[in-house]
Amino acid sequence: MLAIERKNEILSILQKEQSVLVADLSQKYKVTEETIRRDLDKLEKEGFVKKTYGGAVLNENTNMDLPFKIRERTNKAEKTAIARLVTDLIEEGESLIMDSSSTSLMVAKNLKGFQNLTVITNSVEIMVELSGCKGIRLICTGGVMRDSALSLGGKTAEETLSRYNVDKAVMSCKGIDMEKGISDSNEFEADLKAVMAGCAKEIIWAIDSSKFDKVSFVKIMDLKAGDTVVSEQPVSEKWKDFFEKENIRFVTVPQ
Numbered sequence: 076m077l078a079i080e081r082k083n084e085i086l087s088i089l090q091k092e093q094s095v096l097v098a099d100l101s102q103k104y105k106v107t108e109e110t111i112r113r114d115l116d117k118l119e120k121e122g123f124v125k126k127t128y129g130g131a132v133l134n135e136n137t138n139m140d141l142p143f144k145i146r147e148r149t150n151k152a153e154k155t156a157i158a159r160l161v162t163d164l165i166e167e168g169e170s171l172i173m174d175s176s177s178t179s180l181m182v183a184k185n186l187k188g189f190q191n192l193t194v195i196t197n198s199v200e201i202m203v204e205l206s207g208c209k210g211i212r213l214i215c216t217g218g219v220m221r222d223s224a225l226s227l228g229g230k231t232a233e234e235t236l237s238r239y240n241v242d243k244a245v246m247s248c249k250g251i252d253m254e255k256g257i258s259d260s261n262e263f264e265a266d267l268k269a270v271m272a273g274c275a276k277e278i279i280w281a282i283d284s285s286k287f288d289k290v291s292f293v294k295i296m297d298l299k300a301g302d303t304v305v306s307e308q309p310v311s312e313k314w315k316d317f318f319e320k321e322n323i324r325f326v327t328v329p330q
Contacts, residue, residue: 076104082114086123089133096130153283156307158182160326161245161281164303167191169242172271173201175226175264176247178281180204186211195239197227197267214239221263228267236270244275250289251282251304253317256297258290265293272296279303287314298323 101108115131118124124131158181173179175198183201190210197216218232250258259265300322318325
């Protein structure tokens with residue numbers, strides 16, 4: 076395994092487990108502990124982790140934004156389950172806006188069998204995924220490329236989106252909180268998601284359970300009546316009461 080591949084895998088493990096031990100990683104990858112420490116040194120210099128005695132923990136700064144390829148591998152089973160649920164909420168003939176999140180990409184993989192959909196997106200990955208699907212009309216927002224997220228944004232993307240009125244927006248986020256609302260780690264992404272929300276009759280928030288009761292760097296918007304939140308497992312009674320009070324639909328895997 077190349078050093079960059081090992082480093083990315085370590086970061087993916089940290090994203091899910093929050094912490095790692097040098098000894099465990101050394102055994103897993105069959106390399107010396109010194110090699111693992113060098114990997115962790117590099118990740119710390121890049122701002123992704125904080126080294127601890129014998130290991131490292133994920134840097135939980137609210138504006139920390141992991142590369143798309145790392146996020147795509149994290150909580151994959153949970154995102155796959157969410158994607159199936161979201162797909163069930165989409166109907167033939169509808170128009171959609173989809174953000175550049177890894178969860179939206181999972182949803183896009185399930186749309187290939189549709190015969191009549193319009194999809195507007197700022198995601199390079201979704202454009203590639205759905206290219207060649209005869210039943211799907213693809214519209215790209217254009218804009219400035221953000222390499223780490225494989226997404227487009229800025230004024231050009233916002234102006235393109237403002238021309239459209241769609242049935243549904245499918246989006247994700249870095250945090251959902253009853254008081255602070257929906258938030259993300261990057262202003263570039265958050266601003267565009269707010270514009271996307273304004274174009275849609277209905278917003279579907281595809282949010283895995285690790286994001287609940289979390290607040291990230293910049294607020295996108297508050298949850299509002301008529302929104303749908305989709306997650307892979309049931310929420311607490313407190314969240315159930317909140318959703319009912321605010322007239323927000325919650326969808327999860329049947330128990």
